[in-house]
Amino acid sequence: MSELAETMQVSRRTLLKASVLAGGGLMLSATIPGIARAATGSAQAAPLNAFVTIAPDGAITIVGKNPEIGQGIKTMLPMLIAEELDADWDKVAIVQGDSDSRKYGPQLAGGSFATPMNWIPMRQVGAAGRAMLLEAAAKRWGVTASSLTTSKGVVTNPANGKTLTYGELATDAAASAVPDPGKVALKDPKDFHIIGRKIGGIDSPKIIHGEPIYGVDTQLPGMVYAAYERAPVFGAKYLSANLAAAKAEPGVIDVIAIPGSGGPEQLVDGVAVIAKNWWLANKARSKLGVQWDNGEWASHSTRGYDEQARAFMASGKPAESLNKKGDTAAAFASAAKVVDAEYHYPFLAHVPMEPMNCTAQWHSKTGTMEMWAPTQTPNGGQQSVAKMLGLPEDKVVVHITRSGGGFGRRLINDFMHQAAAIAKAKPDTPVQLIWTREDDVRGDHYRPAGWHRLRAALDDKGKLTAIEDHFVTFDLPGAGGFNPATMPKDHFPYAFVPNASYGQSKMKTAVPMGALRAPTSNALSFVFQSFLDEVAHEAGTDLPTLLLALVDGAEAEPAQQGFFGKQPGFDPGRMRSVIKKAVAMSDWGHASLPQGHALGFGYYYSHLGHFAEVAEVSVSKAGLVTVHNVWIAGDVGSTIINPFGALNQVQGAAIDGIGQALSLAVELDKGAVTNSNFHNYAIPRMPVAPQIYVEFVPSDNAPTGLGEPALPPVIPAVTNAVFAATGKRIRSLPIDKKLLATA
Amino acid sequence: MATLTINGETRTLDVPDDMPLLWALRNELGMVGTKFGCGMGLCGACTVHVDGVATRSCSAPVGSLAGKKISTIEHLGETPLGRALQKAWLDVDVMQCGYCQAGQLMTASALLAKNPNPSQAEVDSAMQGNICRCACYGRIREAIQIAAKEGATADV
Ligand code: FES
Ligand code: FES
Secondary structure (H helix, E strand, C coil), X not given: CCCEEEEEECCCCCEEEEEXXXXXXXXXXXXXXXXXXXXXXXXXXXXXXXXEEECCCCCEEEEECCCCCCCCHHHHHHHHHHHHHCCCHHHEEXXXXXXXXXXXXXXXXXXXXXXXXXHHHHHHHHHXXXXXXXXXXXXXXXXCHHHCEEECCEEEECCCCEXXXXXXXXXXXXXXXXXXXXXXXXXXXXXXXXXXXXXXXXXXXXXXXXXXXEHHXXXXXXXXXXXXXXXXXXXXXXXXXXXXXXXXXXXXXXXXXXXXXXXXXXXXXXXXXXXXXXXXXXXXXXXXXXXEECHHHHHXXXXXXXXXXXXXXXXXXXXXXXXXXXXXXXXXXXXXXEEEEEEEECEECCCCCCCCEEEEEEECXXXXXXXXECCCCHHHHHHXXXXXXXXXXXXXXXXXXXXXXXXXXXHCCHHHHHHHHHHHHCCCCCEEEECCHHHHHHCCXXXXXXXXXXXXXXXXXXXXXXXXXXXXXXXXXXXXXXXXXXXXXXXXXXXXXXXXXXXXXXXXXXCCECCCXXXXXXXXXHHHHXXXXXXXXXXXXXXXXXXXXXXXXXXXXXXXXXXXXXXXXXCHHHHHHHHHHHHHHHCCCCCCCXXXXXXXXXXXXXXXXXXXXXXXXXXXXXXXXXXXXXXXXXXXXXXXXCHHHHHHHHHHHHHHHHHHHHCCCXXXXXXXXXXXXXXXXXXXXXXXXXXXXXXXXXXXCXXXXXXXXXXXXXXXXXXXXXXXXXXXXXXXXXXXXXXXXXX | CEEEEECCEEEEECCCCCCEHHHHHHHHCCCCCCCCCCCCCCCCCCEEEECCXXXXXXXXXXXXXXXXXXXXXXXXXXXXXXXXXXXXXHHCXXXXXXXXXXXXXXXXXXXXXXXXXXXXXXXXXXXCCCCCCCCCHHHHHHHHHHHHHHHHHHHC
């Protein structure tokens, strides 16, 4: 690449650089400082960067910087740039950037951050590029830029019909004055021709031919394969193993005991078996006979946690207060009715379709660890592996591969640490570590189980006068950054009830825990929306009516500092509009349903998206629940950037939530997970998928992410529908069919 | 030592007879389009055709495959039906992460080869061995029906 043609501080906010590509053409790079604070997990504001090149043949290349895990980011971010650039989408190529947070800003897939973080800046970059191309054309023709138009990568002079392509102008444009990205006019949304269009996934044409694009498809000359045996009991330590017996197995190259370093998020004790074929490596594990010191954790079980939690809830008093207002004692003393219920949800695993894997090669001459990693947090993985190996960060090179699903599992990079430790022990040999599905199910960082005792006081008019929650959760040892075993201290409906008191008690555990798609919300939605359905029933009304009454007359909360800068506060107006929409879509209250079918409702606000959902279910005599239809109304801002990806995310999230309601739970006994594979961790299959009707309710807000917020409300919609169909309350997940069986 | 016919070519492999086809394809032949998801015949990610029948390659030892015709996702585009499915997959933008889709396409093409006009119940039943963790089930159903319609007209 080329000499820098121009650098200038174009505004306080954005540094835009234009340079000439080696063979001619334009390279535009933009640095947008400080809008992505907590997304990196650090307090430091990190820049957000973009790279676009236009070659003389008109080919436009945009660097996709965030990991693609199936959420559509690799297609969506370039759409924003291409739109304002007025590019021809068919000429846009997208290449995946390596992990380099100094170059690209935070590279992360998680938290539905990417859309709100990039919505304005990426468009500004595109618009600035377009302005420079216009400027170059104006100079060439000796006219003013404002007299020219652009469309699909071509500049036209309407006065004489002359045209120049972006490719023809690219080299000149590199010498144009760089405009202030903050001042260039962005398009009127009615002129969008890429944003809002159904655009297929950028890698899809490769996927249908089975081309190698995932982490586990990485192939390097001389590569060997590794399997990693770790303790089934969490927190156990390695004592000994029959390394020689495993090494004598066919195809096995080496067997290495690896001492742990850091916690389960980094490296746990284990034994690596390395062979010329992964199946042979994995097979030889059976000869290891590892002896583990299970320590104090070998007695832990889900049943034990449940007993402890129930005892806490029965005792009535939370160990610590989270939040309190008004006088709950007086409200309960004078209540006409009290609703009192215990809720529970289980541990869950992520099980993305592509098992955990990572390829690594230790280059002994340069002292560099090179890695190919399907991860949601490449920067975090790079930093943490560097720390483990005692290397400077730039001596760990991470190539970001496409991931076969994430769901939050790949926020944690334990597999990268394992691969790095193994590769370090086999210098100059590329090693591909692959986990079995059993390793994955038993070695996850689980969605925490949780328990809630909720009480509500109703006055004689059926008005909710007080609410109490005793949350029983886990004390996560060393949980740094995001702690998934928590709840917001003002969780809805706290702000809308005059007297309220939330508290919690914690249990000790060594079970590793992490964020699962819509973390905390996926559990709390079930608990609170199911409980509020009970309250509505006792008050002689229904859940949508109760929710609308609770927020009646309430104003939007002011904007607040959030994960990615200023974000809108909770807005009851948006809540009202999605609730009304879902009610209308499902014909709620008026629907004539087949015999035995019933509807249930759920609403939830998470990741800046408002979703109201209605499920239609029936329950068989054997207690089996079938979800027939789901109606979903969502408000994620003004614009749906790519309706293809958006609908897929929402429908997938709904089925994911239905799976959590109907069938998923991770169980522990003797300190270890007893589930192992898809037969006893039953991810929904095609016959489970209902008809799903989705409508987006646009609002005057910047677009926000869709990977997560559609999931939480479907769970209570299903459980509340089961109550409507059977009169039985579901207070524990997954739904127990024995509870519902009538024959 | 095993001799296999894969996508019309004869391949000789120096591997134990009990090695599953999946790992012979992926690690010995570098054909990584066929995916590993569970290793137990539970998810369908590894589906290939053996004599035209959708088969879980993670559970098919190479020793059992001598003399049989194996075809994989890399070969799907060689048949009109495969191309119709691939096109439908793109037209409705079936996939999210895409990792399961090689297996979905292989199962779907075996289904349509046998039953060119399946009902939704028949589609659901044929496809239920293929997990899509991203749950793109609605679009897989839709794409199969589109390909079925196109296949029918193409054959006339
Ligand atoms: S990998 Fe073969 S069925 Fe799952
Ligand atoms: S598209 Fe991700 S598993 Fe099917």
